[in-house]
Amino acid sequence: MFAVELQNVTKRFGTLAAVDDLSLTVPAGSVYGFIGPNGSGKTTTLRMIMRIIYPNHGSIRVLGEDVIGKGAATDRVAYLPEERGLYRTMKVREIIRFYAELKGYRNPRADIARWLERMGLSDWSDKKVTALSKGMAQKVQFICTVIARPELVILDEPFTGLDPVNAALFIDTILDLKRGGATVILSTHDMSVAEKMCDSIFMIFKGKKVLDGPLDGIQDAYGTDTIRVRVETNGHRLDGIPGVTGVVDFGRYQELRVRDGTDPQAILEHLMKLGTVRHFEQARPSLHDIFIRIAGPEAQEVQHA
Amino acid sequence: MxxxxxxxxxxxxxxxxxxxxxxxxxxxxxxxAGSLVAEKALKGNVDLTPKRLAVVDRTGQLFDALKAAVEKRNTTEVFEEDDEDVAAVDRMRTREKDGPPAADGERRQVFPYFVLEKVDPVEAGGDELLLTLSDRVRKGELFAFAEIEPGVLDPPESSKPPAIRYFSNTPTYRWMHRWLNMAVTVAAQEHRFERSGLDPRKVAWALTPTEVDHLGLFERDASGRTIVPAKKVxxxxxxxxxxxxxxxxxxxxxxxxxxxxxxxxxxxxxxxxxxxxxxxxxxxxxxxxxxxxxxxxxxxxxxxxxxxxxxxxxxxxxxxxxxxxxxxxxxxxxxxxxxxxxxxxxxxxxxxxxxxxxxxxxxxxxxxxxxxxxxxxxxxxxxxxxxxxxxxxxxxxxxxxxxxxxxxxxxxxxxxxxxxxxxxxxxxxxxxxxxxxxxxxxxxxxxxxxxxxxxxxxxxx
Structure with a gap:
């Protein structure tokens, strides 16, 4: 059973193919990560799933229903867009109620109170949206998304503007949705979040799918060719070591990609000559590293995202 | 939906x-509502300083009639008309009796008095006189002055009489020259009647204008039996x-x-x-x-x-x-x-x-x-x-x-x-x-x- 199925979907804006011949299946009940840099076609794909725009070619099924040419998304699907979309002059409770009713939830009063309580916003229910901080507005937007108990929740960059405490609250809530049987599509360019939360990952770059599948499988496929180290090198560079094909410097850590068949011990030996080795670990490649490998230097912006 | x-x-x-x-x-x-109130409030807020008009009467025969007319105006027409009906009655009474209406003391003055000053025409150097009068207007001694040509009394048969020349430095104030125009016209007409041996009263009676009452149409009522008379439009x-x-x-x-x-x-x-x-x-x-x-x-x-x-x-x-x-x-x-x-x-x-x-x-x-x-x-x-x-x-x-x-x-x-x-x-x-x-x-x-x-x-x- 798939919550979302895309088949050979292409969407063009003018001559630019924002999404190019994309096929994708999202299993029901999973947390599915959509990753990719800005402008890679993530939001376009999400908007097509939400029926906000229609593809030029291909077919899309959402919750078992063919969506093309069918009007607005059903009440079973909810969408948290990347940018906040709240009427500034409405009160918090009013706007949640409005979005709940738009999803066909007729009497959401008790649920609204419960959600405001959970998000720590009970004191703000009669305040206008303009009075909220960015993080609070984000929480209100989140409540608006999930208030009508959707079966498929699409979250586009839900963690922007949140402090760690609130980010943890969000993660907790999202996992709750999953436990409740909902399918969650999480779009983000923050690879570490995707790594922590997602069962499966879908990666899009320049409109094309470059990666798709369960996270474990992806990491296995890219093998154990990564060594994570912390070395005090006194300025020596690490990319001159024989057998090392690439270095990603995270600051405190460095990830070395090594040629197949290279003996890790030889590399360790070499490192010890360069400086003091504080940490040495044969690791599976991080999502970020995999992404860099696929997308090449063009995707470097992801590093800074 | x-x-x-x-x-x-x-x-x-x-x-x-x-x-x-x-x-x-x-x-x-x-x-x-405010604009109505403002209009009401501003109605009383007019300049009531008497306005002095110098008249150079070259006909030599109209000034007295004008003087009589201005006195009549100052006793009747400068006051507020409380109510349209009352005013209409007043107008009728004035017309009939030619006397001032009774209730003057009670009514508010809404127009200034006009005061006439007779200026003798000079034979030569007329421009000099008009300049002197203009200076007096500038100094504020006069509000305006007017010059009435003799031809006003004897217009040629086929054309209009010469215009009265009205001089002022207040181009937007219209009440005075309007009044002057009417007063001179009436005085000149009476003069012509007398010269022609006609009784002004009889002429006025003969020339009584007829008015039109604008009505709607007659119709039958719902039962169809009674005729409903037309109402005034x-x-x-x-x-x-x-x-x-x-x-x-x-x-x-x-x-x-x-x-x-x-x-x-x-x-x-x-x-x-x-x-x-x-x-x-x-x-x-x-x-x-x-x-x-x-x-x-x-x-x-x-x-x-x-x-x-x-x-x-x-x-x-x-x-x-x-x-x-x-x-x-x-x-x-x-x-x-x-x-x-x-x-x-x-x-x-x-x-x-x-x-x-x-x-x-x-x-x-x-x-x-x-x-x-x-x-x-x-x-x-x-x-x-x-x-x-x-x-x-x-x-x-x-x-x-x-x-x-x-x-x-x-x-x-x-x-x-x-x-x-x-x-x-x-x-x-x-x-x-x-x-x-x-x-x-x-x-x-x-x-x-x-x-x-x-x-x-x-x-x-």
Whole structure:
């Protein structure tokens, strides 16, 4: 059973193919990560799933229903867009109620109170949206998304503007949705979040799918060719070591990609000559590293995202 | 449909709760009442300093008559007429008895006294004299001066008498030269009567003008037995009532439709659009917004109609309110809000900020204001070809057809029916085009669209 199925979907804006011949299946009940840099076609794909725009070619099924040419998304699907979309002059409770009713939830009063309580916003229910901080507005937007108990929740960059405490609250809530049987599509360019939360990952770059599948499988496929180290090198560079094909410097850590068949011990030996080795670990490649490998230097912006 | 109503209700509440709406609803009657009060207050606030007029009477025979006329004016005509009926009676009494009315002491003076000063004409160097008098006006000793030529008394048979020359440095003050004109005319006429051996009274009697009473038509009552006599036509009322309807319609469009630009712009710039489009189609959304605004317009109209009816009832002019046009008015109003509202929605969706919207809205505003420029013409002559054609031009139909229907005897029924059909077709067309512009524009960020883009979106869909 798939919550979302895309088949050979292409969407063009003018001559630019924002999404190019994309096929994708999202299993029901999973947390599915959509990753990719800005402008890679993530939001376009999400908007097509939400029926906000229609593809030029291909077919899309959402919750078992063919969506093309069918009007607005059903009440079973909810969408948290990347940018906040709240009427500034409405009160918090009013706007949640409005979005709940738009999803066909007729009497959401008790649920609204419960959600405001959970998000720590009970004191703000009669305040206008303009009075909220960015993080609070984000929480209100989140409540608006999930208030009508959707079966498929699409979250586009839900963690922007949140402090760690609130980010943890969000993660907790999202996992709750999953436990409740909902399918969650999480779009983000923050690879570490995707790594922590997602069962499966879908990666899009320049409109094309470059990666798709369960996270474990992806990491296995890219093998154990990564060594994570912390070395005090006194300025020596690490990319001159024989057998090392690439270095990603995270600051405190460095990830070395090594040629197949290279003996890790030889590399360790070499490192010890360069400086003091504080940490040495044969690791599976991080999502970020995999992404860099696929997308090449063009995707470097992801590093800074 | 339920979702459309959810949007409509939100839109309605947002508009009705806004300050602009409350201000319009409350302030408009206050301003109307205020202007009446101001007029009343300012009426007593006139300059009552006596005004001195020097007269160079070259006829040598008119000054005494003018002096008598100015005295009559200063005792009767400078006072307020409390009530039209009283004033009419007074005028009659004055005419009959040629004496001052009794109640002078009680009445407020609303015009200044005029004081005449006789200046002897000089034979030569007339310009010198006029210059001296001009200087006296400049110094404030005189308000104005006038020169009356001898020819005034003996005009040539085939042409008019020479004009009185009136000199002043207050070009906008009209009461004095008007009075002078009338007074000299009357005095000169009496002089000519006497010279011709006619009795001025008899001539005046012979020349008594006849007046016209403008009446409606006789009709039978409902039973068909009694004949109901025609009523007197109130010409002011027959202008005011259609004018009020047009202004009410205009206001409803402005208050009911134009906030849509702001709300669409907010939804676009605040990225509310995406959230809403995750639940409804662009067309449903737009219809919800339009229906909400029709609700707003009905709120305004209800308030004003009830207010108007109460006022009309108090002043006993209930029969002047064209209640038979109420249904037409309400439909025209709803359709206007839909038609113009859709245009505003399209403009709002195509623009990226308020400044852009301001200039893009100009063509729509022109179409809305257009009927306001011709309505007087249409009201005076509702059955000319021009009036008929322009009232069938859909954006103008609601206002202009309504006027033509309001002016008796009205127009053949096929005209408002055809007009309504055209308006409905136009509205459907405008909504269709607007929804296509809205669909593309609402999600577009960055630069706003030009008219060419909008046209392309409409055609391609």
């Amino acid at each position: 339920r979702k459309i109503m959810v949007i409509a209700i939100r839109e309605y509440l947002a508009a009705v709760k806004s300050k602009a709406f409350i201000v319009t609803l409350v302030l408009m009657p206050v301003m109307m 109130d010409e002011v009322a027959s202008f005011i009532v259609p004018a009020m309807m047009v202004f009410l319609l205009f206001m409803v469009i402005m208050v009911g439709a134009s906030p849509l630009i702001q709300s669409v712009l907010e939804e676009k710039t605040q990225r509310i659009a995406e959230v809403i489009l995750a639940s409804v189609t662009p067309f449903q959304w737009m219809m919800g917004k339009l229906i909400g605004m029709v609700g707003v317009s009905f709120t305004i109209v209800t308030v004003y109609l009830i207010g108007g009816l109460i006022v009309a009832d108090r002043f006993g002019v209930m029969d002047m309110i064209p209640l038979h046009l109420l249904a037409w008015f309400l439909v025209y109003q709803a359709v206007s809000v839909l038609m113009f509202g859709a245009m505003f929605v399209a403009v709002g969706a195509a623009c990226s900020d308020h400044r852009e919207a301001q200039s893009a809205i100009m063509p729509v505003m022109l179409v809305i204001v257009m009927p306001m420029m011709v309505w007087m013409n249409v009201l005076r002559e509702p059955n000319t070809l021009f009036a008929t054609l322009i009232s069938l031009f859909p954006p103008a139909t609601p206002m202009l057809m309504l006027i033509r229907q309001a002016v008796p005897p009205g127009i053949p029924l096929w005209q408002p029916v055809l007009g309504m059909v055209l308006v409905l077709l136009t509205t459907v067309l405008v909504i269709f085009a607007a929804s296509r512009i809205f669909r593309v524009g609402i999600l577009m960020q960055g630069k706003g669209a030009g008219f060419r883009d909008m046209f392309r979106w409409v055609i391609r869909g």
